[in-house]
Every structure is written in structure tokens, then in C-alpha cells.
Amino acid sequence: MDFYSEFSxxxxxxxxxxxxxxxxxxxxxKVLKEKRENIKLLDVGCGTGSYxxxxxxxxxxxQAVDLDAEMISLAESKKVKAKADVEFYRLGMLNLKKKFKSASFDGIYIIGNVLVHLRKKEIKEFLVLAAELLKENGKIFIQLVNYQRILELNxxxxxxIYSKDDSVRFERNYDYNKKENIIYFKTKLIDHFDDKILSENEIELYPLCKSELEADLKAAGFIVENIYGSPGGDQYRELSSIPLIITANKK
Structure with missing residues (x-):
């Protein structure tokens, strides 16, 4: 995870x-607040803890988890200035049972394309684990890249991405291996003023598409509630939406 430590x-x-x-x-x-008090959420892959x-x-x-120590350290430092308290833990997304008991949460969210860092079998495992950690009628919120668009349009x-202060840029390239059904995600973080590469990385991602994710959610005991194609809640469109966002309820 050296890249993520530097990238943090x-x-x-x-x-x-x-x-x-x-x-x-x-x-x-927030609809859960109509039925319960003290709604408990789990942030999986929390990064620096902003959300x-x-x-x-x-x-x-x-409560929030991330595998990278530097991300958790930054999240803890931000908590000092925040007007709220969050418990941050360094923990992998398949090891949640080491820290949390069954039926501990009302909601779980996993955003920022975190889920597809797992392999196909592991994604199924994670969704079953998420269902176990959720209370009855709990909800899950998943946001990832719309890989149907990536694959269909090649x-x-x-x-x-350019930082707001224009000091750095983040280049993101894909190399799809059709035989293995794996995307090699190649990234570079570059100092935008002198074009110096600050860090670069290559990681394997599983190109999880909408139909497969829906099937995996159903198999794990969820009912899909909403499917969005943007953070603003726009309708999902297979070949034009950049993200895929799905919310689902535990049966």
C-alpha cells in the first residue's frame, strides 16, 4: 500500500x-431516523475520513475503516478539528468481523471505487459480510465506476483530475485484459508546475458491472432500492454515466 501512503x-x-x-x-x-434513534453507519474504505x-x-x-495507516492517521488528525466524533480503525474490508459484531449497523457505505479492489469471489464474500453486519431492514450504499461504459466503449x-489549487494532477489509465477479465489501473500523481511524477502505481481492479452487482446483492440477501448515474442522483445510463451508484435494503 506504499502508493496510497504517498498519495494520502x-x-x-x-x-x-x-x-x-x-x-x-x-x-x-436518514429515512431510518423515522424508525430508530442513534443511527449507526460504517464507512468502508474511508480514506481521510471526510464523509x-x-x-x-x-x-x-x-465508525470507519481503511487499510492504509497514513489515511487513518490523517482522518484522526481531521477529527480533532471536526465538530463530531468518529471511531477510525485500520482494517481490511474482509476482516470486519474481527472488530464488529453481527447486526451492529443500520447502514454501510462503500464509495470511491473501493469495492472493486477485491476479486470476484471476494466481492460476493464482502456483500454477505455486509448483510451480516447490518440490522434488520438496514441499508447499503455502493458507489463505483460504471465499468459497463468502460468495456462497451473500449x-x-x-x-x-486537477486539484483545485492546480498544484497537482492525477492521471488515470486502464489496460483491460479480456481473457482474465481484469483491468490494470495505472495512475500517476504529478506536480502540475514542473511535471515531476510524485508517485505512480498499477493495481488490478475487477470490472464489476451493474447486472452482476445486482445479482450479487440479491444472493447476499439484499433488495436493490435505487440505481443512480451521478452523485446528484441522476438516472443511470449504461453508456454515459461515469459512476454506478446502487442502494439496497437488507431483506
Missing amino acids: KNYDKIFPLNSKKLELIDNTF ALALAERGYKV LDGLPT
């Missing part, structure tokens, strides 16, 4: 909190 220093520049995504997550879970802290400030009780990457 610029993480909030590249991926600042998206207010529309925050609202969509909040709207997904966990923002949701805690809105009255949720949030795209070789995603648009470069």
Missing part, C-alpha cells in the same frame, strides 16, 4: 468532499 498527502486535493454525494448518502440513510466526519456532524454515529482511462 494529496488525497483531499484530488478527491475533495463532494456535497452532492454527501447529500445522496444522507438521504439514503465519515461530515455524516457524524449530521447526527449519525459513525475506454483506456478516466479524465485527468
Whole structure:
């Protein structure tokens, strides 16, 4: 995870909190407040903790996990300045039972394309685990890249992201191995002023598409509730939506 440790220093520049995504997550879970008090959420792959802290400030009780120590360290430092408390843990997404008991949460969210860092079998395992950690009628919120669009249009990457202060840029390229059904995700974090590469990485991602994710959710004991094609809640369109966002209820 050396890349992510290095990348964490610029993480909030590249991926600042998206207010529309925050609202969509909040709207997904706040309906639970009509039935229960002290709604408990689990943030899986929390990064530097921006969404966990923002949701805690809105009255949720949030616990959050990430595998990278530097990300967790930054999240802890941000908590000092925040007006809410979040419990952060360094933990992998398949090891959640080491820390949390069954039926511990009202909601789980996993955003930022975190889920597809797992292999096909592991994704199924994670969704079963998520269902076990959720209370009856609990909800899950999943956001990842719309891989149907990537594969159908044979795209070789995603648009470069430029930080708001224009100091760094994040280049993202894909190399799809059809035989293995794996995407090699190649990234570079570049100092935008002198074109110096600060860090680069290649990681395997599983191109999880909508139909397969729906089937996996159903097999894990979920009922799909909503499917969105943007953080603003726009309708999902197979060949034009950049993200795929799915919310589902535990049966």
C-alpha cells in the first residue's frame, strides 16, 4: 500500500468532499431516523475520513475503516478539528468481523471505487459480510465506476483530475485484459508546475458491472432500492454515466 501512503498527502486535493454525494448518502440513510434513534453507519474504505466526519456532524454515529495507516492517521488528525466524533480503525474490508459484531449497523457505505479492489469471489464474500453486519431492514450504499461504459466503449482511462489549487494532477489509465477479465489501473500523481511524477502505481481492479452487482446483492440477501448515474442522483445510463451508484435494503 506504499502508493496510497504517498498519495494520502494529496488525497483531499484530488478527491475533495463532494456535497452532492454527501447529500445522496444522507438521504439514503436518514429515512431510518423515522424508525430508530442513534443511527449507526460504517464507512468502508474511508480514506481521510471526510464523509465519515461530515455524516457524524449530521447526527449519525459513525465508525470507519481503511487499510492504509497514513489515511487513518490523517482522518484522526481531521477529527480533532471536526465538530463530531468518529471511531477510525485500520482494517481490511474482509476482516470486519474481527472488530464488529453481527447486526451492529443500520447502514454501510462503500464509495470511491473501493469495492472493486477485491476479486470476484471476494466481492460476493464482502456483500454477505455486509448483510451480516447490518440490522434488520438496514441499508447499503455502493458507489463505483460504471465499468459497463468502460468495456462497451473500449475506454483506456478516466479524465485527468486537477486539484483545485492546480498544484497537482492525477492521471488515470486502464489496460483491460479480456481473457482474465481484469483491468490494470495505472495512475500517476504529478506536480502540475514542473511535471515531476510524485508517485505512480498499477493495481488490478475487477470490472464489476451493474447486472452482476445486482445479482450479487440479491444472493447476499439484499433488495436493490435505487440505481443512480451521478452523485446528484441522476438516472443511470449504461453508456454515459461515469459512476454506478446502487442502494439496497437488507431483506
